[in-house]
Amino acid sequence: MKNILLIGGSYGIGQSIVEELKETHKLFVASRTSENLQQNITHIPFDVTVDELDLSTLPEKLDGFVYCPGSINLKPFKMMSLETMKDDMHLNFFSLVNVIKGIISKMNDKSSIVFFSTIAVGTGMPYHTSVAASKGAIEGFAKSLAAEYAPKIRVNVVAPSLVDTPLAKRLLNNDKKREAMNQRHPLNRIGNAEDIAQTAIFLLSDKSSWMSGQIIGVDGGLSTLNVH
Template sequence: MQDKNILIIGASSGIGHALAQQLQAQGAILFTAGRTQPEAIQSTHMTWDVTKTPAVDAFTQLPDTLHGLVYCPGTINLKPFQRLTLDDYQRDFDINVLGAISAIHASYAAIKKSKSASVILFSTVAAKLGMGMHSSVSVAKSAVEGLAKSLAAELAPFNVRVNAIAPSLTDTPMAGLLLGDDTKREAANKRHPLNRYGSPQDIASMAAYLLSDQASWITGQIIGIDGGMGSLK
């Protein structure tokens, strides 16, 4: 990753921050975008609220060439179907799908110019499995998976790879209510075949790999990093 220009949207916490730390240690040149500048990360930061401003208006400090783009923002909005409103579905779609589209639009020319870029989006294991109270996030993340595959096909002639990572429950600030005490954490561990929920580093390590030249023949994939939950009983 030495001297590669990588844009991470949502690097201030969770998976995005863990990835920024890994890439910084590997010598990448980082550009970050989000509401808050990430701590202990050396980056060119662009303030952006995905729900308020088109990325093209915020991404004013991008380099001419980008070797990687990672879109990390997501939502966890778990309610029974009858309690989810149309506004809930719209918000999840805006953040997970339209935000990613906005970011890719704003970075499109710089990504294509590299002729070897990697774009990484994030889905969820709940887009593959039927999981109660996940209908809104599953709808949004299923759209992310469709976006990743379609873009992978469209950008393959330019040697630009597009993949999505589909984690299970991961110990990030967004998952705080689901891992709020020892009882909840133990129950979360037991739901996974490998008997533990995920760490930000687990997911970030796969993202770092997909950004690297070692993954130069991987595109159009939805990769489950989920402790076995998506495939094992």
């Protein structure tokens, strides 16, 4: 039974990962809330933007790590304040780095780390300057980290398009918006949390043991197909 630590796991993609793995893995979820977590999951109260992770609550060794927190601030660049961009960089990147600094020595040989990026890093999209910048930092960091810790630790990144989670509710808050977003994707629908969770679970598993330093698009074909 593997020990897996998730930062954020009480809703959205993180919750879907927890639901899939809760019977077969020992899960540790560090998050602000525990409302959707069952009793057999170890919850660590944790706000990634302000707290230091209490390492004493974790096992001696970890087999997997997933960083789930993220933001979606979509505005024209001229309306995007520097403070907003700093906040996005802090949540998406610097807080991730801070946690990795703490737990990297706990990672087992042949362990796996999974981060999340966005399709907007590799495919330029208007109004995405802040999120693309902070997630782009994650992609570069992940590749360098994967090289530095090979072959002991694998590091991979999942880069989704729009996913139906609480984080995206403002973009999907009526039928017209939802249908427009569906039609943007070659597979004619937006993603759901399970789509992304299954890829993360694959990357945590031994089935992906020959993969590291990869940015994996799970995006309904949007980044590579032009069918409209």
